[in-house]
Amino acid sequence: MQIDINLPAPYTPHAGLAAAFELCPLIAILRGVTPADAADHGRALYEAGFRIVEVPLNSPQPFDSIAAIRQALPEDAIVGAGTVLHPHYVDEVKKAGGDLIVMPHSDGDVVRAAKAQGLACAPGVATPNEAFIALKNGADVLKMFPAEQLGAHVVKAWRAVIAKQVPLVPVGGISPDNMGPFLTAGANGFGLGSALYKPGQSAATTASHAKAFINGLAVARGQKK
Template sequence: MTNMQPPINLPAPYGMHGGLAKAFAACPLIAILRGVTPADAADHGRALYEAGFRIIEVPLNSPQPFDSIAAIRQALPADAIVGAGTVLHPSYVDSVKAAGGELIVMPHSDADVIRAAKAQGLACAPGVATPNEAFLALKAGADVLKMFPAEQLGPTVTKAWRAVIAKEVPLVPVGGIAPDNMEPFLKAGANGFGLGSALYKPDQDAATTARQARAFIDGLAIARGEAQ
């Protein structure tokens, strides 16, 4: 009898969180508002949404991050996904959900954090830097693989990962992404990007965020060959 083995590019049964899937399909750019304050969070959230963004994260090493998550969630329509970044321990997941967050983003691939997020019905994007971390994160229930740091991994590694990770699993490079360097990653098999200091820096005004958000939207269109 032949011992049938599954193809190596298939993870454990995969299904992306519904709300995140819709938001990601609308715009696969994740805005990282590290350092935003609750007083300014809603204005930046609205600027990003109006530019076309649908996924926003507030890292937990920002001032009063849960208040900022709540402010952005209240300011934006339901088709936007708001969540937390730099979630280092599963104990934070409950607080993110209580603030209205729907997404947990991590710099690492701690299975306990992933499972805590999924148990609360939240989407999860763990940071992974090796294929082993990637497959273990998928096994734990990850929705998206955050390739971090993207500067170190680069398009060559992205292409190699894409050969063995199911095409249904989004690969999202984070770290050093700019409006003019997305095309090589997309050609290598990336599906979206997390955007940090090139999009938002602490204390910048919402008009600057709006301008830089539009630059990323335009850059994505050019990278995809969709620009007019």
């Protein structure tokens, strides 16, 4: 019997998140979006090819925005919350129709609360110790944060000890033209913040930025010149 020494426990990723990630491994972060605008931005992202959208909880009325995006998008889209700092928010995210919990840290109580509710979870990790503890607690994706500080060389080092089936997702400072080195190092996807969306911008601007990221990903993968 061959075992994978790079996994601390059996790894079974959230099926819906895995399917959406396979279609498009880019996570849209709509920090600061309002409920009145959320659906329009969600549709703009979906039409550009995105399948995963998060609304950070430090946005105005975030649960209302999550609900609006969930209602606006087809079932193959994953909609969730970011900046989830406490486990008691998990219930509210689920009530709003959310499928995903994204965190800037790797608090085991939050991860376990998400998994207990059947939600996908992407905790933020900055060290291998945090990464393996997050996986032990049931993480589906490892959010490497902040990517500006960690860099592609850290992704490469982590990839040598973290099983290939576990997605590594750098977040922070990612732009359409700097994804290549991270992918070469072993990253699987990216979380996209202010380079994709800033509060107050139009849905047309979001669509334009989203298309730029989709094209940038294709170039980084060698699928387009």
